[in-house]
Amino acid sequence: MPVSLPLSSAERLFAVGSGAGDRADFHAAARQFAQQLPATGPIVNLCAARRSFALTLVAGAICGRPSLLPWSPSANVVRDVAAAHVAAVVVADETLPDLGALQCCRAPDPGAITDNTGSAAPVTLDPAQVAVVAFTSGSTGAPQAHAKTWGTLAASSQRLAQRVLDGLVAAQLVATVPPQHVFGLETTILLPLFSDCACLDARPLFPADVRAALESVAAPRVLVTTPVHLRALLAADVQLPPLARIVSATAPLAPPLAAAAEARFAAPVLEIYGSTESGAIASRRTAEDTAWTPLPDVRFASVEDGAEVSAPYLPQPIRLSDRIECMADGRIRLLGRSADLIKVAGRRISAADLTQRLLAVPGVEDAIVIVPEPDQIDGRPAALVVAPDMDEAAILAALATQVDAVFLPRPLRKVAALPRNAVGKLPRSALLELLRG
Template sequence: MRDFPLISHTHGEAVVAWRHGEPIRAARFIADVRTVAAALPPGLHLLNACSDRYAFAVTLAAAMIGRRITLLPSTYTAEAVRKLTEFAPTAFCVADSDNDGIPLPTIRYPLATLDTPDSPGTSDVPDTIDSRGGPNALDVPGAPAIASPSETLGRTLAGHRSQPFEVPRIEADRVVAYVFTSGSTGVPVPHPKTWGRLVHCVHVAMTALGLDAERPCTLVGTVPAQHMFGFESTVLLALIGAQAFDASRPFYPADVTAVLEAAPRPRALISTPVHLRSLLLSLDGQDARLPELDLILSATAPLSQELAVRAEQAFHAPLMEIYGSTETGQIATRRTTQGDTWQLMPGIHLEWREGQTWASQGHIETPTALGDLLEPRGTLDAQGHATQFALTGRTADLVNIAGKRTSIGYLNHQITAIEGVLDAGFFMPDDERPGVVTRLAAFAVAPGMTVSTLLASLRERIEPAFLPRPLVLVDALPRNDTGKLVRATLKFLYDQHVASRRHSVNTLSVPVDHPAYAGHFPGRPVLPGVVLLDEALSVISASTGLPLSACELASAKFLSPVTPGEPLTLEQRTLPSGSIEFEIRAVERLVARGTVVP
């Protein structure tokens, strides 16, 4: 039976990962993997919720050598996890933080062990490590009692690194992970990933991206390891391709910049259009430069050529986009600055039938209908298959927001399943401008419910990225004779709502004797900016129907002081993206402006 090594690093001193600027070498990685594998409780399925990329990779590899299967759901909402347990009743969770809130039996990956020296026989791990007692304490039905599994793991991780360096091998046809997509009926759909296909996927990606195991690259990712893009392009690319990943997941531009500057070269940034745009915007008006890179990888949404050009200029590195899906993995690449044509990875075949594009062969487990509309381009190969394509759109039901994918059918199922909702429908506006995150809208018939209560219930069922902005309560939905909600009708409702909310002017009422004036400042009272913003957000919430908790202030600038008794007006405009721009004036004088992101 064919098998492949767990990692492709050929000697124990090879660097697998970097954490806080310190190398973690292959020998330590393998030792940590064996220790975690020995500490895992019984149960075939493991949900890997570790946010530290090294802890994730060790837990993933430990699951493989321990003959467990890693579960990678698209969301951790209570409803999704409940459905997950129907698929895997004895599933347990490994996490590295207290705030995961996942309703599964959970053990803790002791991050304290990662800060111990990278040498055998040393341990600064405390005698007692939180073992997650209470409702999430590890209690796998039918399993023998395990005393404080997290404590056991913490005591042994740093103390068992003196074993010989020997890389385990995994059978090619063994299922090592299930990644999940959201089914239209609300039941997560599992997609098996075998080790052999994952290895093949990384090998063809290495060729397509020009990476070399003899000159390993440091991979810095802004995407989580649990996302298919992050899973393939940070963790698997490092383990199978003999590269090295940074254990962090920087989010804010300053943090991303700091991690990149510390990363050894050659180095690559694995990111998304949204994160790249944020990084480049952080340079506007600043006397600063971004670190030079050797490669940029982008995925999860199409990247505009303009943004690609700016990114290549700012980082002095080529930018490659990856095209793929949860079901297929990565299947094509393109150099965005050189055109819109995608190059298929070797072995992947596309077929056009039944109004859809199907992908098969290569590392794809089963033939898969793609959610996007593709157009063949270029010359055909010897078997008559297209090797290039252009992305021309997507099927109407699929939604991709900020790198997360779902379907309108799934969202409709979730909102109508809420008690008190008689009818509902989601709508995706036609706003595909590059760099702009388009937000979903939804219309619901829910007598006796408010927007706030309905959003709170919906938040328990779907990812925050898919929460409707706006959510509009109506008396009835205009279904046609066959009971369908036609997109054109929903668009009419949406346009009506946006037109009524797009622009409005309201009065801000701040009493002359407001207590905030006292002492701010003696002899010349001025309204504190925080009070002014609080009043503005309250008006925006009331005028749009959005709950105050959903009005997130994205930016604010104070231009002139407000003194007691000045009449104030707030002018707001709703943008196609769903963001709300506002200006506050004292008569004609502009005193503040900002943006709210629902």
């Protein structure tokens, strides 16, 4: 059955307060942009503003072309993603990085949509059509693509809405997360498209921006954010307008931080658990519960050395990088992440992969990447390197051409030799001692 984007009671989708962008206009604008898109392959959707992103996504759907979602807007990553897809065209709403020979096109400015004569009937989507392709960095270094159909996204979004928007009428979302990250896509693009809410077009970063953004929208207000932004909001001691709910994901939220945020902003903090592959799959109120409640119809199973999640709308069961415990009441506990995973700013890479890339730098003889404080939010990797003829800056500069800047080790320390034991392994305690210098 085709999926229809509903016209619901929330008047404005993304351009909250600007006067442009009610749902009827949105559908007409998407049809208009679909006709203007260069007639080639998939779309690398770099749009930063929610409305431009969503217009590009839906315009692509109208002409059967998915949005590719690079995990970083840096030129290297965009080129890698585009190179893996024949005839991809880049669509952006801000100044583009230098992308060489790639075909680029600007998303339409909301004010430039003039054709109100076109059909404003809801766009109809094919549930079997691929809507987006998200990427994770694979253990071999090549990014792994995860395609999601409109059917999966719509079904998943309706279940997420039951948690995030529960009891709220015409909620107004303000989000610090980008739409290219799966959590950002689900909350700031798909919830407004499929449910009764709107999301502010802009993406505030600093605490003062978050306050101004929240002040610009009407109640009930929902702040969609991450532990890092939440910590910054508390540290900056800002006064926010009344919030109905705070939603956090992308990194584990410490219960004391959740409790402090609830006390300061007088709103429940809902934490979402999910992955790039599965999307959102469970939630909890972190200040009160250690256990997670699966989203409706989501099933978890503990398997050897990990866990699997399944749902009627997912094409197949998905392997998770966390170990879990299934409780008798249907809820789950997370027992810890496989130790190798490094996650910063919602992006991830394995320590083994990062070590391999470091070893591939000419002049590096031996190297190891570890995360000194794996339990800390966005714990950055650190590295010990044996490279007699290079300085730290040159090693980092070489590595920077290979990986996203968030993964560059801090610190990267040169040593004469790594403390390998009799079987060639590197005891963590010895590494930490060397790192401390």
